[in-house]
Amino acid sequence: MAEVRHFLRDDDLSPAEQAEVLALAAEMKADPYGAKPLAGPQSVAMIFDKPTLRTQTSFGAGIAELGGNPMLVEGKLAGIGVRESVEDVARVLGRQVSVVVWRTFLQSHLERMAENAGIPVVNALTDDFHPCQLIADLLTVQERLGRLAGVTVAFIGDAACNMGNSWLLAGATAGMHVRMGGPEGYLPEDAMFARAAEIAATTGGSVSGHHDPVEAVTGADVVVTDTWVSMGKEDEAAARAAIFAPWSLTEDLLAHADDAAIVLHCLPAYRDKEIATSVLEGPRSAVWEEAENRRHAQKAVLAWLLAHRTDTTPSSAQAAAAVPVEA
Numbered sequence: 415m416a417e418v419r420h421f422l423r424d425d426d427l428s429p430a431e432q433a434e435v436l437a438l439a440a441e442m443k444a445d446p447y448g449a450k451p452l453a454g455p456q457s458v459a460m461i462f463d464k465p466t467l468r469t470q471t472s473f474g475a476g477i478a479e480l481g482g483n484p485m486l487v488e489g490k491l492a493g494i495g496v497r498e499s500v501e502d503v504a505r506v507l508g509r510q511v512s513v514v515v516w517r518t519f520l521q522s523h524l525e526r527m528a529e530n531a532g533i534p535v536v537n538a539l540t541d542d543f544h545p546c547q548l549i550a551d552l553l554t555v556q557e558r559l560g561r562l563a564g565v566t567v568a569f570i571g572d573a574a575c576n577m578g579n580s581w582l583l584a585g586a587t588a589g590m591h592v593r594m595g596g597p598e599g600y601l602p603e604d605a606m607f608a609r610a611a612e613i614a615a616t617t618g619g620s621v622s623g624h625h626d627p628v629e630a631v632t633g634a635d636v637v638v639t640d641t642w643v644s645m646g647k648e649d650e651a652a653a654r655a656a657i658f659a660p661w662s663l664t665e666d667l668l669a670h671a672d673d674a675a676i677v678l679h680c681l682p683a684y685r686d687k688e689i690a691t692s693v694l695e696g697p698r699s700a701v702w703e704e705a706e707n708r709r710h711a712q713k714a715v716l717a718w719l720l721a722h723r724t725d726t727t728p729s730s731a732q733a734a735a736a737v738p739v740e741a
Contacts, residue, residue, distance in 0.1 A: 419722045420528045420535045421715050422521070424545045424583035425609065429617050431718075432552075432587050436562075439553050439714035443707070451717045452482025456512040458716070460538075463489040463518040468681060469538050469546075472708035473515055480713055485511060495523055504530035513716060534719040536712075544576045547680050548584035549711035554704045555636055558676050563589035563618060568634040568671070570595040570627055571661045571688050572654070577640045577680060578602045582610035582621055589617035595630025597657055627661050634671045638678045639663045639688050655687065663689040668698065676700045 420426060427435060442449060452458065458477045462470060470486075477484040487507075494503045500523050507514050508531040516524055517538035528535040537545050556562055565588075569581045573596040582602055585592035592610065594601050601607075601623045610621040624630035631637055642658045643651045663677065677689075677699045685691045694701060 417723065418528075418532065418534055419719050421545055421719060422524055422528060422535065422537045423543045424548055424580050425587060425613060426545070427587065429587050429589070429613075432549075432584070435549060435711075435714045435718050436553055436556060438718060439549065439707070439710045440556075442713045442717070443553075443710040446479050446710075449713075449717060450481035451720050452477060452480040452512065455481055455483040457483040457485045457510065458513045458515060459485050459487050459507050459511040461487045461489050461492070461494070461514070461516045461518070462538075463494075463516075464539060466517055466538075468705055468708050469517050473538065473712055476709045476713040477716070479709075480716060482512070489518070494518075500526040501530045503527070505532075508532040513719065534716075534723060536715060536719070540576065542576055542579060543583075544580045544680070545584065546708065546712050546715060547577065548580045549715060550704055550707040551581075551638070551678055551680070552584060552588055553707045553711050554678065554700050555676070557703065557707075558700050559635060559674075564591070565635045566591040566593065566633065566672075567636040567638060568593045568595055568624075568630045569638045569640075570630050570663065570667075571639045571658055572596060572600050572642050573623075574600045574602060575640065577638075579606050581638065582606055583613065586610040586614040586617060586619045586621055589614075589619045591620045591622075593622050593624055593630050593634065595624040595627055596661065598625055600657075601625075627667055628670050631667055632670045635675055636678060637663060637668060637671050637675055640680055641682065641684055642688050643684075658688065662687065663693055665690060665692055665696075668693055678704050681705060 460473055474484040504527045513534045514531055515536045515538045519541050521540045521542040524537055524540055567585055567590055573594040579602050582592055614620050642654045679689055679701050683689055683694055
C-alpha cells in the first residue's frame with residue numbers, strides 16, 4: 415500500500431516539517447531550475463472552481479520549473495461532485511497524474527479527494543484554509559525579518575475567513591505570536607483558536623483575539639490584511655464596508671506597529687478600502703514579494719510531498735500484467 419502525505423490544512427505539517435518546506439522554498443528560489451522531481455514530465459492536475467490569478471500562474475510556472483506538466487482540469491466541465499462524485503474523480507485522476515492541486519469551496523470535498531486519489535492532494539484554497547498562501551507569507555517574513563519564531567503578527571479586518579484560520583495555525587506552528595483582530599463576530603471560531611493554542615504551547619508562540627484595531631496592531635512586526643468581501647459574499651459588500659471601516663490599514667493605523675514592521679496582503683487588494691494605496695505601495699509593503707513567493711513555496715510543497723510518498727502499490731500496468739488470462 416502507498417503511504418501518501420497531503421497538504422490540506424496548515425497543521426498537516428509539524429513545526430519541523432514546516433521548517434523543512436520553508437528551507438526548501440528558499441533553496442528553490444535561489445536556484446529555480448535546479449530541482450526536477452517532476453521530470454518525465456509527470457503531470458499535475460490543477461483544478462480551479464474559484465476565480466484565480468496568482469494560484470494558477472504560480473502553480474503552472476512552478477510545476478514546469480520542476481520538470482512537470484501543469485494539466486489544467488476545468489472544474490465546471492468536470493462537474494466534480496455534480497456530474498461525477500468526488501470519489502470517482504479522485505480514482506480517475508490518481509491513475510493519470512502525480513499530484514492533484516484543487517482550488518475549491520468545501521474542505522470536505524478536498525478531504526474526500528485525498529482519501530480516494532492515492533496520490534498527494536494539495537489545497538490551493540478552500541472556504542476554510544489557504545495553506546499554500548501561508549507558506550509564501552512565512553517565506554516572505556523570514557526573508558524580510560530574518561526569523562519567524564518570536565515574531566508578532568497582527569491579522570486585521572475580516573479574520574473569520576480562510577486566511578484568518580490559516581494564519582492562526584501556520585503562525586502558531588512557526589512559533590509566532592499571532593493576533594487576530596476584527597469586529598465582534600468576525601474572528602475565527604473558538605475551535606480554531608483552541609487548535610492554534612495547542613500548537614503554540616509546543617513552539618513558544620501564542621494566539622489572541624482583539625476587537626480594537628489599535629490594540630491589535632500596536633508593536634506588531636507584521637501587519638496582515640485581506641479583502642473584506644470574500645468570494646461568495648459579494649452581496650454583503652456595502653454592509654461590510656461600514657462594519658470594517660475602522661479596520662482599514664491606513665498610514666495612521668500602521669504607525670502603531672513596530673517601526674520596522676512589514677505589511678502583507680494576499681491580493682486581490684481593494685485599494686483605499688481594507689488597505690490604503692499609500693501603504694500597499696509604500697516602503698513597508700512586502701506584497702509583491704509575497705505574490706512571487708507563491709511559486710517558490712508551492713514548488714517546495716510539491717517536492718516535499720513527492721519526497722515523502724512511500725509507494726509499494728504496483729502500477730496499473732503491473733497489476734494488469736499480474737492478472738491471469740483464461741485460455
